[in-house]
Amino acid sequence: MLGKEGDGRMVEKKLSEDHKSGVSRREMLKISAIAGAGIAVGASGLASILDVTDKANAKKIQVNDSRIPFYGKHQAGIITPQQTYMYIASFNLDTDEKSEVIALFQQWTKFADLISNGHTFKNSDNHLLPPDDTGEATGLGASRLTVTFGVGPTFFKKGGKDRYGIAHKKPKHLKEIPHMAHDSLDSSYCGGDVVLQVCADDQQVAFHGIRNFIRLATGTASIKWLEEGFIQAPKNETPRNLFGFKDGTANKEHFSKEGYNNVVWAAKDEPEWMQNGSYLGYRKIQMLIEIWDRSSLQDQEDTFGRKKASGAAYGKKHEFDPVNVKKMPADAHVRLAKETGQQIHRRAYSYTLGMDSKTGTVNAGLLFICFTQNPEKQMIPMLKVLGEKDALNEYTKHIGSAMFACPGGLKQGMYFGQTILE
Numbered sequence: 461m462l463g464k465e466g467d468g469r470m471v472e473k474k475l476s477e478d479h480k481s482g483v484s485r486r487e488m489l490k491i492s493a494i495a496g497a498g499i500a501v502g503a504s505g506l507a508s509i510l511d512v513t514d515k516a517n518a519k520k521i522q523v524n525d526s527r528i529p530f531y532g533k534h535q536a537g538i539i540t541p542q543q544t545y546m547y548i549a550s551f552n553l554d555t556d557e558k559s560e561v562i563a564l565f566q567q568w569t570k571f572a573d574l575i576s577n578g579h580t581f582k583n584s585d586n587h588l589l590p591p592d593d594t595g596e597a598t599g600l601g602a603s604r605l606t607v608t609f610g611v612g613p614t615f616f617k618k619g620g621k622d623r624y625g626i627a628h629k630k631p632k633h634l635k636e637i638p639h640m641a642h643d644s645l646d647s648s649y650c651g652g653d654v655v656l657q658v659c660a661d662d663q664q665v666a667f668h669g670i671r672n673f674i675r676l677a678t679g680t681a682s683i684k685w686l687e688e689g690f691i692q693a694p695k696n697e698t699p700r701n702l703f704g705f706k707d708g709t710a711n712k713e714h715f716s717k718e719g720y721n722n723v724v725w726a727a728k729d730e731p732e733w734m735q736n737g738s739y740l741g742y743r744k745i746q747m748l749i750e751i752w753d754r755s756s757l758q759d760q761e762d763t764f765g766r767k768k769a770s771g772a773a774y775g776k777k778h779e780f781d782p783v784n785v786k787k788m789p790a791d792a793h794v795r796l797a798k799e800t801g802q803q804i805h806r807r808a809y810s811y812t813l814g815m816d817s818k819t820g821t822v823n824a825g826l827l828f829i830c831f832t833q834n835p836e837k838q839m840i841p842m843l844k845v846l847g848e849k850d851a852l853n854e855y856t857k858h859i860g861s862a863m864f865a866c867p868g869g870l871k872q873g874m875y876f877g878q879t880i881l882e
C-alpha cells in the first residue's frame with residue numbers, strides 16, 4: 461500500500477511505462493477514433509493531437525515540492541520523519557590543506573541549501589565546459605530532501621597526524637566501534653573521514669543529491685563507500701524491514717522534546733560545535749532472507765519477541781503496548797536490547813543489491829543507522845550484548861561499521877564543519 465505521495469509516484473510510473481512503448485493506450489484509442497471517423501490528419505496534425513494528450517497526462521504527474529528547512533538548530537535528517545529513499549556516502553579527504561577542505565565544505569553547503577529547496581546550480585551557457593548540474597532532478601521538486609553532514613574519528617587525526625590542527629576538538633565519544641562477536645566486517649564498507657546522508661521521497665532526487673556531492677568532491681575527497689536504502693509504510697504506520705516485522709516501534713518512547721534531549725542531542729559537556737548535534741552509528745547488516753523465509757512463524761516471532769502481524773510485544777495486544785521482557789525468550793532481540801536500559805533513535809533503511817554471486821542468494825539487508833547522545837553508553841553496550849546473544853545472529857551478518865559526529869544545525873551564511881575548522 462502506498463501513501464498520498466506514493467500514489468503520485470505510481471501515476472508517474474504508469475505514465476512512463478506507457479511512454480516506453482512510444483504511444484500509450486489512451487493515445488491509441490484517440491487515433492483509432494479519429495481513423496474510424498474517417499478524418500484525414502497529416503503527421504503534424506497527429507503530433508499536435510498527441511501533444512495535447514501528453515500535456516493532459518503531464519498535469520497528472522505529481523511533483524512533490526515539500527521542503528524540510530536546511531538551516532535550523534539541528535541538522536535535518538536526524539529526527540525528521542523518515543523519507544522513502546536514502547543515500548549515504550562516506551568520504552576520505554585526500555588533502556592535508558585545511559583551506560581546500562573549507563572550500564569543499566562551502567561548496568557542499570551551497571549545494572545542500574539549493575537542493576533542500578528544490579533548486580540546483582544554474583548552468584552556464586559555455587558549451588566548452590561540462591554543465592554545472594547533472595540535470596536528472598530538473599523539475600522534480602524538493603521531495604522533502606534532507607542532507608546530514610558528519611565527521612569520523614579520522615577527520616581529527618589520521619595515521620597519528622593532526623592534518624588540520626583540530627585534534628583537540630574531537631568530541632568525547634567519537635571513536636571507531638570496537639570489534640563485536642560475530643562481526644564479519646569488510647573494511648571497504650567501514651569508516652571514513654566525512655559522511656553525507658541524503659534522504660528524499662523521490663529516489664531520483666536523492667540520487668541527484670549524492671551524485672553531485674561526489675562530483676563536487678573531485679580532487680579534494682574520494683568516496684570510500686556508498687549505500688542506498690529504501691523504506692515504505694502505509695500512512696502513519698511503522699515501516700516493516702525485509703524480515704516483514706515492524707521496525708522502529710520503540711522510537712515512539714522518546715518522541716518528545718525531552719526524549720530527544722535525553723536520547724539524541726549531544727550533552728552540554730561536549731565541544732561547542734557539537735551542541736544540538738548527535739552521533740550517527742552505522743552498521744551494514746546483511747540479512748540471510750532465504751534462511752529466514754524457511755523458518756517457522758514461531759521461530760521468527762521468538763527471534764524478536766514480538767508478533768509479526770501486529771508488532772505487539774509478547775503477552776500484549778497492540779504494537780505500542782509497553783514491553784514486558786519476561787514474556788520473551790531470553791535471547792529475543794527486543795528483550796536483549798531493552799535489558800541494556802538504554803534507548804537509541806533508529807533511522808534504518810532496507811537495501812537490496814541483486815544476487816550474491818558467491819552464494820547464489822539474494823543480497824539484501826539493513827542499513828542500520830541510529831542517532832545517540834552518547835554512543836559509548838547507548839549504542840555500544842547494545843551491540844555488544846546483541847553480538848554475543850541475539851537470536852537474530854542466525855539470520856544476519858554485520859559487514860559494515862562506522863561512527864560519525866554530526867554537528868549542530870547551521871545558520872544562514874555558515875558552512876558544514878565551520879565551527880570545527882575555524
Ligand SMILES: C=CC1=C(C)c2cc3[nH]c(cc4nc(cc5[nH]c(cc1n2)c(C)c5CCC(=O)O)C(CCC(=O)O)=C4C)c(C)c3C=C
Pocket residue numbers: 701703705706707708709710711743745746747764766783793794797798803804825826828839842843846856
Ligand atoms: C545497536 C543496536 C541494534 C542493532 C544492530 C539492531 C539490528 C536490527 N534490528 C532489527 C529489527 C528490529 N529491532 C527491533 C527493536 C530494537 N532494536 C534495537 C537495536 C538494534 N537493532 C533496539 C534498541 C530496539 C528497541 C528495543 C526496545 O526498547 O523495545 C524490532 C522491534 C520493533 C521496534 O521497536 O523497532 C525489530 C523488528 C533488525 C532486522 C536488525 C538487523 C538486521
Ligand SMILES: [Fe+2]
Pocket residue numbers: 793797
Ligand atoms: Fe533492532
